[in-house]
Amino acid sequence: MERGRLIRTMQAILGPEGVISEREELRSYECDGLMNYRVIPELVVLPETAEQVQKIVRVCYDEGIPFVARGSGTGLSGGALPVEAGILIVLSRMRRILEVDIPNQRVVVEPGVINMWVSNEVADDGYYYAPDPASQIVSSIGGNLAENSGGVHCLKYGFTTNHVMGAEVVLPDGSMVNIGGGKAPDAPGYELLGAFVGSEGTLGIATKITLRIVRKPESVRTLLAAFKDTEEAGGAVSGIIGAGIVPAAIEMMDALCIEAVETAVHPGFPQVGAILIVELDGPAAEVENQFEQTLKTCEENNASEIRVAEDDTERALFWKGRKAAFAAMGRISNDYYVQDSVVPRTELGTVLKKISEIGEQHGMRVANVFHAGDGNLHPLVLYDNNIPGEAEKAEEVAGEIVLTCLEHGGSLTGEHGIGVDKMKYMPKMFSEEDLNTFQLLRCAFDPHQICNPGKILPTPRLCGERPGPFRMHPVQKAGLAENF
Amino acid sequence: METRTKNVSLEDLQEIVGAEHAREATPDDAVDGIEPAFIAEPGSVEEASELLRFASGEGLAVAPRGGGTKVSLGNPPRELDLILSTARMNEVVEHVPGDQVVRVQAGMRLQDLQERLAGSDQMLGIDPPEEGATIGGIVAANSTGPRRYRYGTIRDLIIGIRVVLADGTVAKAGGKVVKNVAGYDLSKLFTGSLGTLGVIAECNFRLHPRPEAARTVAVELESTLAAGQAAQAILHSQLVPSAVELHWGEETRLLTVLIEGIPPAVEAQAETASYLLRGFGELMDGEAGSLAPSGAGDEVAIKISAPPAELTGILDSTLGACSRRGLTPRITGHAGVGVTYVALPGGDEEVAATEDEGTNATTPSEEAQVQVVEELREIWSRRGGSVVVREASPSFKKRVEVWGPLGSRLELSRRVKEKFDPRGILNPGRFVGGI
Numbered sequence: 014m015e016r017g018r019l020i021r022t023m024q025a026i027l028g029p030e031g032v033i034s035e036r037e038e039l040r041s042y043e044c045d046g047l048m049n050y051r052v053i054p055e056l057v058v059l060p061e062t063a064e065q066v067q068k069i070v071r072v073c074y075d076e077g078i079p080f081v082a083r084g085s086g087t088g089l090s091g092g093a094l095p096v097e098a099g100i101l102i103v104l105s106r107m108r109r110i111l112e113v114d115i116p117n118q119r120v121v122v123e124p125g126v127i128n129m130w131v132s133n134e135v136a137d138d139g140y141y142y143a144p145d146p147a148s149q150i151v152s153s154i155g156g157n158l159a160e161n162s163g164g165v166h167c168l169k170y171g172f173t174t175n176h177v178m179g180a181e182v183v184l185p186d187g188s189m190v191n192i193g194g195g196k197a198p199d200a201p202g203y204e205l206l207g208a209f210v211g212s213e214g215t216l217g218i219a220t221k222i223t224l225r226i227v228r229k230p231e232s233v234r235t236l237l238a239a240f241k242d243t244e245e246a247g248g249a250v251s252g253i254i255g256a257g258i259v260p261a262a263i264e265m266m267d268a269l270c271i272e273a274v275e276t277a278v279h280p281g282f283p284q285v286g287a288i289l290i291v292e293l294d295g296p297a298a299e300v301e302n303q304f305e306q307t308l309k310t311c312e313e314n315n316a317s318e319i320r321v322a323e324d325d326t327e328r329a330l331f332w333k334g335r336k337a338a339f340a341a342m343g344r345i346s347n348d349y350y351v352q353d354s355v356v357p358r359t360e361l362g363t364v365l366k367k368i369s370e371i372g373e374q375h376g377m378r379v380a381n382v383f384h385a386g387d388g389n390l391h392p393l394v395l396y397d398n399n400i401p402g403e404a405e406k407a408e409e410v411a412g413e414i415v416l417t418c419l420e421h422g423g424s425l426t427g428e429h430g431i432g433v434d435k436m437k438y439m440p441k442m443f444s445e446e447d448l449n450t451f452q453l454l455r456c457a458f459d460p461h462q463i464c465n466p467g468k469i470l471p472t473p474r475l476c477g478e479r480p481g482p483f484r485m486h487p488v489q490k491a492g493l494a495e496n497f
Numbered sequence: 498m499e500t501r502t503k504n505v506s507l508e509d510l511q512e513i514v515g516a517e518h519a520r521e522a523t524p525d526d527a528v529d530g531i532e533p534a535f536i537a538e539p540g541s542v543e544e545a546s547e548l549l550r551f552a553s554g555e556g557l558a559v560a561p562r563g564g565g566t567k568v569s570l571g572n573p574p575r576e577l578d579l580i581l582s583t584a585r586m587n588e589v590v591e592h593v594p595g596d597q598v599v600r601v602q603a604g605m606r607l608q609d610l611q612e613r614l615a616g617s618d619q620m621l622g623i624d625p626p627e628e629g630a631t632i633g634g635i636v637a638a639n640s641t642g643p644r645r646y647r648y649g650t651i652r653d654l655i656i657g658i659r660v661v662l663a664d665g666t667v668a669k670a671g672g673k674v675v676k677n678v679a680g681y682d683l684s685k686l687f688t689g690s691l692g693t694l695g696v697i698a699e700c701n702f703r704l705h706p707r708p709e710a711a712r713t714v715a716v717e718l719e720s721t722l723a724a725g726q727a728a729q730a731i732l733h734s735q736l737v738p739s740a741v742e743l744h745w746g747e748e749t750r751l752l753t754v755l756i757e758g759i760p761p762a763v764e765a766q767a768e769t770a771s772y773l774l775r776g777f778g779e780l781m782d783g784e785a786g787s788l789a790p791s792g793a794g795d796e797v798a799i800k801i802s803a804p805p806a807e808l809t810g811i812l813d814s815t816l817g818a819c820s821r822r823g824l825t826p827r828i829t830g831h832a833g834v835g836v837t838y839v840a841l842p843g844g845d846e847e848v849a850a851t852e853d854e855g856t857n858a859t860t861p862s863e864e865a866q867v868q869v870v871e872e873l874r875e876i877w878s879r880r881g882g883s884v885v886v887r888e889a890s891p892s893f894k895k896r897v898e899v900w901g902p903l904g905s906r907l908e909l910s911r912r913v914k915e916k917f918d919p920r921g922i923l924n925p926g927r928f929v930g931g932i
Contacts, residue, residue, distance in 0.1 A: 207685025299762035
């Protein structure tokens with residue numbers, strides 16, 4: 014479709030305020046939280062209703078135009094990176110909380126609703142929404158759903174996929190389906206919702222999402238423990254988990270991180286080799302008992318200092334420090350390359366040592382902050398873009414770290430997603446047969462491959478020829494795929 | 498409907514799995530009265546792959562089978578030639594207690610796995626009551642038990658899977674780490690898929706510590722209203738029970754709350770639970786007797802899924818529909834999550850014998866059962882829930898479709914099936930929408 018006509022078609026659906034077509038304005042949408050990849054979309058559209066989303070997608074389907082959905086644009090893998098000659102569908106105007114159902118412990122929201130708003134909405138009833146990615150004050154529920162976002166509390170409470178109970182989805186052909194039981198459990202049929210959550214926007218667009226909310230725990234206790242190095246801290250973690258305790262959160266930061274965070278937000282953390290933040294929550298009798306055990310374990314592992322949060326303010330300060338880790342890197346380095354690898358917890362010690370060796374070999378600094386309970390690492394490779402060759406070296410170091418994690422039985426990504434960023438490593442984790450099988454699912458949802466194409470799977474295979482005169486597929490046109 | 502052996506002989510199968518591991522089927526191997534020709538037991542993923550590749554080439558209809566505890570689930574098969582049993586693939590592949598992760602072959606029985614994990618004070622947080630159920634079967638049937646209240650269902654516990662597709666392709670998804678968003682979550686897609694997308698060969702799960710102590714607090718319910726209110730009181734408290742269960746028979750009417758954990762926490766919470774429940778009836782200690790389905794051939798067992806706050810409505814509608822037709826149901830349920838199991842007894846044997854002249858004659862009691870199920874399905878589908886027939890005679894299944902309406906999901910579900918099993922050889926006809 015010719016550009017002018019496309020603009021008019023979209024304006025007819027959304028009104029002129031719903032369509033952005035001027036190049037300078039389109040620029041603001043050229044990337045998400047991953048800023049080393051930028052693509053200016055053909056058009057940006059901002060629907061306000063599910064029906065509008067359907068109409069937009071229907072036009073894309075009929076005309077063979079690829080599209081990408083975007084929530085708040087805070088993703089770290091390029092999931093909302095626009096596609097060349099494609100439309101960017103921004104969902105931030107669909108931001109209503111549609112229903113709060115305390116008796117059934119459910120909240121129904123539009124995809125643009127910010128994560129934190131959900132907890133705020135139900136706080137007075139004594140409830141909260143458990144998945145808490147560090148971006149929760151800006152990231153959207155729709156985005157969380159696409160990436161199956163985690164957060165510091167996911168060892169105990171699970172991920173977004175364990176808290177999304179239903180969704181209304183616009184499929185890439187413009188039709189609408191309801192997947193998951195919503196308020197009722199065990200909807201008969203395939204677990205389509207489970208496959209959809211974490212599919213990085215490649216299977217459709219959720220326009221209504223039913224979330225599960227959780228009763229606030231009776232008691233919460235948080236401590237911060239200082240150790241000589243990550244190895245000692247790791248010993249404490251093993252001790253805690255080994256005692257059968259499931260902490261609500263257990264986070265570790267190394268010296269570089271601690272330094273950066275202190276410069277940025279001044280939480281007053283001890284300047285040591287490694288610190289652990291451990292939080293226990295649950296019934297009071299259980300927390301009291303297990304907290305004592307945790308304190309003892311930290312002492313047994315030579316903690317040089319242990320601080321117990323006396324109240325909510327102090328607790329919030331501990332977490333402020335931890336959650337500011339990425340942003341704080343800017344204080345000690347011009348640029349950084351953030352990673353999101355996972356290794357089995359028992360391999361953490363070995364892998365951390367290897368990461369430090371890799372950094373040394375290339376003469377680069379690597380700061381480490383991670384979810385010690387589940388082995389999700391965020392090595393931050395620090396570099397200066399002004400120095401020629403540093404960016405490439407940083408990427409190389411990052412790549413070696415990823416491969417090391419895979420070698421130790423881990424995964425490419427614990428919570429940020431594959432997007433474009435980690436696509437090239439997919440064949441290192443999955444065989445050709447595995448990738449083809451992923452493709453089967455994708456083709457079932459999106460046979461014409463117009464929904465966020467070029468993400469997750471490297472060299473996508475097309476889903477089968479369409480009968481009729483030959484029309485070059487937009488993905489093919491964009492140089493993103495070959496026809497097999 | 499007969500099965501066809503097509504041009505396949507037992508020797509063809511024995512060549513793949515070994516002479517002792519393939520045999521002709523017996524009436525015991527029938528699924529809803531449909532008897533297959535053969536049973537084969539592969540000993541490895543590779544053998545399973547070869548078997549399926551062969552079956553695909555010959556157009557054989559295949560039903561995977563673990564412990565055979567859920568064979569009655571689903572519509573009767575449209576065709577059935579071969580049962581692929583996972584009985585020989587029954588080992589733990591890897592258990593790392595420090596990671597709280599286990600990798601296990603699909604044919605291992607849950608009870609054996611739990612015993613093995615108990616040695617490290619760990620457990621898989623799933624407790625379906627059926628003895629002999631295998632891991633693969635539990636995943637494929639989405640089997641659950643009371644502890645789903647705390648630990649979730651199998652989809653919340655599975656972190657990796659290895660499957661064999663209909664054409665023999667072996668593929669994996671997920672991994673052995675709890676936190677993993679690389680690739681599509683096929684582990685979840687396969688939960689509840691009833692063997693229609695592929696044969697599950699291996700599963701990886703996250704584990705939990707085994708609780709040290711346990712106590713059950715129960716209250717005798719005076720009314721259906723009390724049942725609903727008691728359940729709500731527990732749900733909205735700050736207790737963390739392992740299970741909240743309902744038993745509603747003719748004599749026993751209980752809501753039970755299972756508290757597990759370290760001894761001081763169990764004591765404290767049991768006290769709180771007692772305090773919360775005493776307003777709804779007489780408190781009792783200990784477990785309730787089993788109200789499990791009797792397994793009698795003419796009994797119809799259904800599962801009602803509905804929003805948990807509707808418990809009173811579920812009881813009232815069920816009791817009402819039954820009493821109007823002279824049936825006395827046995828009701829149990831996971832009251833905390835909105836799942837209710839209803840067993841509708843069959844009728845008078847003598848009446849059945851005299852009335853059942855033709856092959857398609859319906860007994861008065863079966864007619865009553867049909868009406869009850871249809872009424873409940875109509876009510877609860879409208880309220881966003883579902884009614885699924887879990888066990889019934891083939892004649893009942895002819896009259897009442899097992900799964901219920903799928904609505905907007907049907908088209909998409911068909912496409913998923915078509916992609917994974919284009920020739921439709923895996924459990925044809927047994928799943929939703931006749932898939």
